[in-house]
Amino acid sequence: MNDPVVTRYAMLADLAQIVDLHTRARLAYYQAGGLAADAVQTPTVREDQRTGWTEAIESPHKRVLCATVGHEIVGVAAMGPPLESAPDTSRAGQLYQIHVVPGRWGNGIGGVLHGTFLDYLADAGLSLGLIEVWERNTRALAFYQRYGWRPDGGSRPGPDHSRYLFLRLALTGDHRTVQ
Template sequence: MPPAPDAATLQVRAVTAADLAAIAALHSRARAAYHRARFPDAPFDVPAERARWHDAWSRDLERGDTPALCAARHGTVVGAASYRHRPGPRPAVTLHQLHVDPGHWGTGVGRALHGACLRDWHAAGVSRAALDVLWHNHRARAFYTRLGWRPDPDRRPAPDASHLTLTLDLGRAPAPGGR
C-alpha cells in the first residue's frame, strides 16, 4: 500500500550528485516493476542495473544541457525527472526520464515532477514537448494521457515497435501554478 499523499512534505528540487545513488536505485525499482509483467524472470533491480543508471544519470548531470529534478519526501528521494532541449525552429524539449519509486506510485510524486517540468518549460518559452514511452507500460501511458500527452501524429509506431512517441503542445497547455 503506497504511503498517503502529503503534498506539504513533497519537495521538488534540482538533482545533486548526492542524489545519484538514490535515483539509480528508484529508477531500477521502477523499471523492474513495469517490466515484471512482460519479463517476469528478468533481473532489472540488481546491482549492475543500479550502477548502469547511476552512470547514466551522472552523465546527464555532467552534460549541462539536461536539467534534472528530484522529488523528496521527508528527505528521501522518491522520484526523478530529466529533459533535454531540442534544436529547431520552435523551442522544444524531450522528457528524457520520469521515474517514481513504486512504493510511491499514486501519491502525487509523478504529477509534482511533471508540473515542475512544465513550469520550467513555460518559463523557457518551450512550445512543444515529446517523450518515448514503452508500448507495454500501460500505467505510464495512462498517466501521460491524463496529463494531456497524445501520440505524435508524425511518428506512428511500426507494428513491432517497443516505444510510442507522445507529444504535448505547450502553447495550448496552461502553465501550472507556482513551485
C-alpha cells in the same frame, strides 16, 4: 502528519539513491509488462544507469530533479533538449524520464514531477513536450494521457518485440494549459 512533496535539483551525492529508485521503478513496470527481471536488469544496465544519470546531473543543458518527502527521495525526473532532431524540435523540450518509488505510485509525486517539466518548458520559452513511453507500460501511458500527451505516430523498437511510443504535448500561452 504527512510531509509535502518537495522538488530540488539532483546532486551527485544523490546518485546511488537515484539509480536505486530508477532500478526499482523500471523493474516494476517492465515486469508488469511481461518481462523477467533478468531481462531488464543486468550489471551492464546498472552501470549504464550510473553513467547516464551522472552525465545528466552534470550537464548544463539538462535538468534532473528529485522529489522528496521528508529526507527520502521518492521520485526523479530528467529533461532537456530533444535527443533527436526533427523539423519542429527547435520549439521542443524532452521529458527523458519520470520515476517514482513503486510503493508511492498514485500519491501525486509523478504529477509534481510532471509540473517541473512544464516549468522547464516555460522557462525555456518552449511550446512542445516530447517523450517516449514503452507501449506495455499502460500505467505511464494513462498518466501522460491525463496530462494531455498524445501519440504522434512515431515509435522505435523496444524489448521483447515491443515498441516505445513517441508522445507529444502541445502547450498554450499559460504553460499549465495544454491543447
